Amino acid sequence: MKAWLSKLCYDLTTDPSSPVELADFELSHALPDFSCKTEVIPSMGESYRIRRIHDCEYVICGGTSGILYGAYALIRLSLSGAQIPEDLSSSPRYPLRMINCWDNADGSVERGYSGRSLFFDGDSLCYDPFRMRELGRLLASVGLNTLCINNVNVHYPAQLLLEDFLPQAAALAGIFRPFGIRLMFSVDFSQPMRHGISTADPLDPSVRSWWKETAARIYKSIPDLAGFLVKADSEGRPGPFTYGRNHADGANMLAEAVRPYGGTVVWRCFVYNCRQDWRDTKTDRPMAAWEHYSCLDGQFADNVILQIKHGPFDFQVREPLSPLLLGLKKTNMAMELQLAQEYTGHQIDIYTMIPMWRELFDELPADSITSVAAVSNLGRDDNYTGHPLAAVNLYSFGLLAWDPCIDAEAAVSEWVRLTYSFSPADTRTLTAILLSSRRIYEKYTAPLGIGWMVNPHEHYGPNPSGYEYDSWGTYHKANRDAVGIDRTASGTGYLLQYPESIQKKYADPETCPDLYLLFYHRLPYTFIMKDGRTLIQRIYDDHFEGYDETISMSETLRSLPFPSPDREVILSRMDRQLYNAKEWCDIINTFFFRLSGIPDGHGRTIYD
């Protein structure tokens, strides 16, 4: 068993028959000195209560999956050396806690940095049952309950999940069922057209019938399928726009098809013009989701969830919360996070996400959303996440999806204690490294919320103007005097999509939080920041600091007693991160120095 479950040093060699049986098995093996009773109370569902009866004697009650989550909670507490409360009750905050795999039928993984797909190969559904059980445990042990196994970009033959692959998919669903995990499929909105129907128009009766019949057939095989995930009218995917329909028409049509079976339609809101002319300064890509969806608030069926990326762009190191997450009032919403380090270091650079997530959830009113989803960072690598330390992101995502108020340091420290048998000092050291890693990465990459200064397509390594004349709507328009896009009322007006309190917080560059400054404002290099530094000096300082801190991180990391093979993987990737951080630091500084002509105030080397 891998990653944080390395302390569960026994295998699940056969499929458990139910969550309760699995809970009993795990408890007896993981905590042999404990005596644990389980008591099913169906009305408790996914919730659990753990009570201590005597020393090392516990009763866990809950619904069937609640008992499993309780068992894992007890195991996590105990194996991580935490104090176990006398009486602990817990319920998940969100009913759907989802992992979205971007796995293609050919076995490749879009934005995958952990090897090939765990589910597909050679254009077929193809998995190792042993690894599926390990995966079930990885997810269930942190409370995740929904797994979409195929890419939202449904490349042929992934459509066959609803057709020829269905029997195997049903078997896979069976493997995950005792872990409390339900499968979900990404579907191709135009799939009826593979079956002799001349349209995919969501209001066309033959299309509606086809989806209803298809849902009936699928749910006969997989009665507890969580539902469908849809990327429509986005980056070349088919969708309702082709037929002059809106996204409520599209989503509701699918929702009607899965409703009889308790299914949900998760409809992604990643819709924008990816063919923008770089000369067009009227269009501002972050405004797109709001423009498409705010007018549809209240029009979606109650088994539709709009899945909204956490920021208005696309998983940059720093983005404000999507205005759509704050603006929809009569629509079910899921926040979409990304564990795969697409723009955040490709699981080469260390990048622990929970500090970023905490900032997002601290801005989000308690009941705005009903679900959370995260793009998977999993693959067929032995350690599942490519970089051993990237596992902390899956782990802490699970805790966060269960309880969005979770403390970042507590979550990371718990993962460290479960994963490595370190001294308390080393545990604190590694926890500190992980918690600081996002800010360090942020410092040496694009400055102050500007994003996108990355190599196009690949999304690793610096390229300050890589997207500047491209069609993706991601521009910084740096010139000799200034940098950034004015997104306030005097600029594109993006900020007006927010509630007034947020508008106030960001509208004035004098008071706007520094780290969002260039997201919202176009500013001269000589702009004086709140701490008295000029903008350009702040850019230089952050970059030099980011690189220096990477060097320190590397030295500290080398001092920690990682076991093999983690040690070798971690240290070799750290070398690559050092190279990357140096390139970023020097290239970004040179880029701005060539533009501004302003030297570093501390005389450090900026190459000309």
Place this chain on the structure above:
Amino acid sequence: MKAWLSKLCYDLTTDPSSPVELADFELSHALPDFSCKTEVIPSMGESYRIRRIHDCEYVICGGTSGILYGAYALIRLSLSGAQIPEDLSSSPRYPLRMINCWDNADGSVERGYSGRSLFFDGDSLCYDPFRMRELGRLLASVGLNTLCINNVNVHYPAQLLLEDFLPQAAALAGIFRPFGIRLMFSVDFSQPMRHGISTADPLDPSVRSWWKETAARIYKSIPDLAGFLVKADSEGRPGPFTYGRNHADGANMLAEAVRPYGGTVVWRCFVYNCRQDWRDTKTDRPMAAWEHYSCLDGQFADNVILQIKHGPFDFQVREPLSPLLLGLKKTNMAMELQLAQEYTGHQIDIYTMIPMWRELFDELPADSITSVAAVSNLGRDDNYTGHPLAAVNLYSFGLLAWDPCIDAEAAVSEWVRLTYSFSPADTRTLTAILLSSRRIYEKYTAPLGIGWMVNPHEHYGPNPSGYEYDSWGTYHKANRDAVGIDRTASGTGYLLQYPESIQKKYADPETCPDLYLLFYHRLPYTFIMKDGRTLIQRIYDDHFEGYDETISMSETLRSLPFPSPDREVILSRMDRQLYNAKEWCDIINTFFFRLSGIPDGHGRTIYD
């Protein structure tokens, strides 16, 4: 039959047995009203003499291939409507007139824009004999006599040309033999290591024996093989440097192996550091070839030819003549040109090369070189060159390789008259378009000799900083004040690699020809050009003019009566060129405007 030979409207349905038989066949079919006698004078070799005896009655004498070239010359003159002299003698200036195909064994063509390989597919040698005969005719009709069929980057299994593929290669050589064309193979310097030898050290006796035995075996199959073409120690290719040997050691070892059979080793001089740190301002890539080879002058065997790219970089739109071509005195040299439009429009944009070649040959003393080579622009497309008008480059290259003093307008006009049955006015119009096309392309792309502002890897479309922080040694270092690299004595010293007369011509930015200004000098945007314009205004003017001239070219082209399918292909590619020219114009102008802050003096739109 395609391209300019469209007027040879009869097929070669069987293999001719000899050049003389082929000459008789072509004359009798192409010029049925003529009576032509051929008379072999072996000592004349490739030379020919054509004498008119009576009206439409000619005698062609020459060596066997000379007669063939004479026949094609007479056919070209007659079918193009030129006046045929009473007595015409001609000899080729260079004995080796080579086409280098960059075709891979898998059927792909490196930098190929005309479809897949004519020679390879599915990791085997695999060709259509009919197309081979057409190709033989295309090449022989303009006097080309050497064809290297595989990529200088010898990717496995192209090594099998010396092994399993040899019988088929011998058959292919047989097809080309009556056309006076000899095959050449690109070889992998490390090939002995495929055969149990632990080294490829050129001074190792077992390596030398292996090559000798291999040459003996190959020449038994193909007695007239022209020889080997070698890319060594370049962009990851193996070579003598691995063993602490120099390139004379490497080339001479191979030369010794092919010498008994009259073979030649063509050794490419494209050696530079492709892992340069962009921060390193001491290394100047254009200096590399001179640094590697000038010290070896006189050390190469007499059956070695150093093949030197025409410019010191890599086939940019404008480069000065390579200093190596002017500097080696005791070494056989070939000038390498590139018909494939790698950096010059991918056979989408119209780009006729002979005006550029004329400039090069006008700078090159008469007997500096002994051979010419050109990277092929041929592929499996029906028209062989992707863009029908790109055929003019192969055609005029043939004429130039025969007679480097050829007039550019005469060559292009001849091609037009042979290819299209246009009125004299339309012929003049198309000739003028073709002759102007390189300067137009130059205007809308990177300014004044700077090069490289192109999308990396792909090499089509603008990307002003695409290579700026990369490892390829191709930097412009534009900042808010100035652009370019100082390559004079006060800068990298590149200019010192030239004879004094050339140093004088380019050393002073006040007198340096405008079009080379930013190749040699780093200059402020406010630099005053000879015509009184500032440098930045000249950049803007060229770009606006280049785009405007592309629009005019497009309109004129549309008025010409091209036959199908050429018309459709030409016009659809013209639309793509228009888009490309607009992107280049606006992006380059915006790039420099953002840096300089200086507006266009004529108030035209530059996007900010």
